Amino acid sequence: DIQMTQSPSSLSASVGDRLTITCRASQSISTFLNWYQQKPGKAPKLLIYGASILKSGVPSRFSGSGSGTDFTLTISGLQPEDFATYYCQQTYSTPITFGQGTPLEIK
């Protein structure tokens, strides 16, 4: 199984901050890497797919990069509605696996 490791394990930030969440795969997954946002009591929502493609309707302050084993999600100019948990997901091979999640809290 491909292990996905996110860092940091949790994050505290302020409105307006720029931050980066990292996701590392235990083996190369090309660009089969997706990012989801989940708010309490809600289903996950797709933000970025193919490592760097922003889903239509997602604010441009979200961006993704990387290929192979190392990936990043960057949020430039945090907004109050961005405080949530973020998950990476690899779809290169089954079993599909997710990172452990990075909760983003208000400082």
Place this chain on the structure above:
Amino acid sequence: EVHLVQSGAEVKKPGATAKISCKVSGYIFTDYYIYWVRQAPGQGLEWMGLLDPADGETKYAPKFQGRVAITADTSTDTAFMELSSLRSDDTAIYYCARRIVSTIMDYLDYWGQGSLVTVSS
């Protein structure tokens, strides 16, 4: 507009079977795979398996092999996930999601609202 609407919460005893439905609308059911993902309380996301509604082909995570069955009823555009021999650690929210796949990408673009299964004696 695409919607995936799941069945309601269930309470089951250990050893029982839970069956959750996922009714889709707004697109052609047989054109897209369905994934099932679960989330235990306060925990992360865990992939359980996938279904091709066009031909019923399935693939399951090894962890659930033998206990899970994912099926489709194309007459009602509904997918089902059945988990048997339930244990307390199967208490979780279960999600269905629509899969988009191509040669260079593979992701879940729409999700159901989730169905809580509580396993308790």
